[in-house]
Amino acid sequence: IVWTRRRGAESSGRQEQWQLPPAPPGRWPVIGHFHLLGPLPHQTLAELAKRHGPNLMSLHLGSVLAIVASTPQAAQLLLQSHDHCFASRHRSAATLHLGFNRSDILTSPPSAYWRRMRQLCSSDLFSPKRILSFQPMRAAGVRSLLSEILAHRDSPMQLRPALLTTMLDIIAKMAIGRSLSRVSCHATDLMSEGYERRLKAVAQQWGSLLQGVLDERRWADEGDRRHSGSSSAMGTDVLDVLLSLPELTDDNIKGVIANMFMGGTDTTAITIEWALAELLANPPTLKALQNELDMVVGTTRLVEEEDLTNLPYLQAVVKETMRLHPVGPFLVPHQSSQACEVGEYKIPADTRVLVNVWAIGRDPNVWDNPSRFDPNRFMEKGSYSHVNVYGRHFELIPFGSGKRKCPALSLGLLSVHFFVASLVQAFDWKLPSTSPIVDFEEKYGLAVTLASPLCIIPSPRVDKFSVDRCCLN
Numbered sequence: 001i002v003w004t005r006r007r008g009a010e011s012s013g014r015q016e017q018w019q020l021p022p023a024p025p026g027r028w029p030v031i032g033h034f035h036l037l038g039p040l041p042h043q044t045l046a047e048l049a050k051r052h053g054p055n056l057m058s059l060h061l062g063s064v065l066a067i068v069a070s071t072p073q074a075a076q077l078l079l080q081s082h083d084h085c086f087a088s089r090h091r092s093a094a095t096l097h098l099g100f101n102r103s104d105i106l107t108s109p110p111s112a113y114w115r116r117m118r119q120l121c122s123s124d125l126f127s128p129k130r131i132l133s134f135q136p137m138r139a140a141g142v143r144s145l146l147s148e149i150l151a152h153r154d155s156p157m158q159l160r161p162a163l164l165t166t167m168l169d170i171i172a173k174m175a176i177g178r179s180l181s182r183v184s185c186h187a188t189d190l191m192s193e194g195y196e197r198r199l200k201a202v203a204q205q206w207g208s209l210l211q212g213v214l215d216e217r218r219w220a221d222e223g224d225r226r227h228s229g230s231s232s233a234m235g236t237d238v239l240d241v242l243l244s245l246p247e248l249t250d251d252n253i254k255g256v257i258a259n260m261f262m263g264g265t266d267t268t269a270i271t272i273e274w275a276l277a278e279l280l281a282n283p284p285t286l287k288a289l290q291n292e293l294d295m296v297v298g299t300t301r302l303v304e305e306e307d308l309t310n311l312p313y314l315q316a317v318v319k320e321t322m323r324l325h326p327v328g329p330f331l332v333p334h335q336s337s338q339a340c341e342v343g344e345y346k347i348p349a350d351t352r353v354l355v356n357v358w359a360i361g362r363d364p365n366v367w368d369n370p371s372r373f374d375p376n377r378f379m380e381k382g383s384y385s386h387v388n389v390y391g392r393h394f395e396l397i398p399f400g401s402g403k404r405k406c407p408a409l410s411l412g413l414l415s416v417h418f419f420v421a422s423l424v425q426a427f428d429w430k431l432p433s434t435s436p437i438v439d440f441e442e443k444y445g446l447a448v449t450l451a452s453p454l455c456i457i458p459s460p461r462v463d464k465f466s467v468d469r470c471c472l473n
């Protein structure tokens with residue numbers, strides 16, 4: 001398509017010609033292609049791309065121009081070769097309110113502040129050392145989850161609420177050193193309320209809650225100093241680290257803490273639920289994973305984080321889950337910060353970028369038997385065994401790639417591995433007789449979830465003494 005737009009018209013009156021990727025037919029006045037999206041836009045766009053723009057496709061969503069990448073090659077072009085053009089984010093009511101006026105990391109444009117914070121993430125907030133220091137919080141989280149499940153033994157339960165509460169609690173302890181029981185809603189609830197008024201109210205609730213936490217900590221630190229005559233020791237949670245940096249404003253600190261809750265709670269919990277759903281729908285795979293755990297860990301103690309590197313089949317199960325069920329099917333949408341030439345195309349500034357990770361994960365040109373849940377594909381020599389999720393293999397990028405890649409990838413992945421291993425080792429799972437088949441219908445939101453939360457029946461599996469003892473401690 002050649003699309004002409006007046007650019008800088010007020011000053012120069014100049015017209016600029018853009019050479020855009022192909023677009024699907026059916027663009028309506030005003031709303032453009034909006035009406036084509038439907039309730040599951042990642043699926044619709046995957047279908048449209050097959051016919052109208054297998055690599056790159058343009059879309060007009062109201063007044064917003066978007067390009068959609070649906071192959072590993074196209075994703076690599078945007079996230080690696082032209083990363084400098086496509087690493088921005090758009091402004092919206094959500095970024096304004098929930099990003100504390102873009103003072104956070106997730107919604108911030110690629111400014112000097114954002115680069116500084118990304119650097120802080122890798123050198124400190126999510127460094128291997130810091131992640132290790134949070135180990136007791138994850139271990140306590142697993143214990144409390146297992147004991148909650150134990151209370152439901154042999155009766156149907158929904159796993160999702162328990163997973164969300166556990167993840168929220170772990171993130172709260174890492175971020176601010178204590179539980180957030182006073183917060184009544186999860187990130188998904190907050191984000192699914194798309195209306196600006198509600199968004200503003202929710203942001204205010206978050207803002208005052210986090211400001212309270214911040215003031216409380218400053219006050220406690222002040223007390224420490226008065227008593228000890230020195231400033232408090234090296235921080236043990238993220239808030240301590242952030243408060244030690246004088247250049248950060250309160251909005252910056254609240255923004256980063258809020259990013260941890262929003263970026264870390266649902267993503268992890270929902271991925272674990274997808275893994276369990278696939279394992280229940282594929283009993284031989286569940287059995288193979290339990291066999292691996294029995295061989296490596298045994299049946300008289302529960303799996304620990306130190307065991308995870310010795311569990312290659314577990315890692316393959318998690319990769320396969322993330323291939324079929326990336327929680328962010330379009331990542332977090334990027335935006336071009338400047339005009340950019342991508343191959344034969346000329347893309348204007350402020351173009352929204354949707355990398356359809358969901359479509360890439362199911363592309364038959366990339367994956368053999370793409371709709372089959374088969375972790376063995378990552379085990380066998382010569383097939384996909386070299387593919388990992390760290391952002392270098394564009395056929396599998398559930399955490400993104402390039403400048404905007406998830407800064408807490410290692411933490412997220414570790415948590416998913418640890419929780420899936422613990423749940424599968426400690427319990428046998430079956431579906432209730434009233435719904436004997438897993439319904440894989442999806443619901444689109446900031447995270448794509450199972451439309452009907454998984455309902456399953458747990459029965460303790462490893463040596464009863466271990467599970468009970470673990471949960472009671």
Ligand code: HEM
Nearest residue numbers: 106259260263264267268328331332399400404406408412
């Ligand atoms: C399984 C778990 C997780 C998954 C699948 C995941 C996935 C993602 C994805 C797809 C992005 C956007 C990448 C892009 O824009 O290209 C992202 C960004 C981000 N994630 Fe994660 N994430 C997970 C866990 C976490 C955790 C545990 C935290 C923090 C505690 C976190 C914090 C962030 C932040 C702050 C960003 C924004 C980075 C930026 O815009 O520069 N994530 N994540």
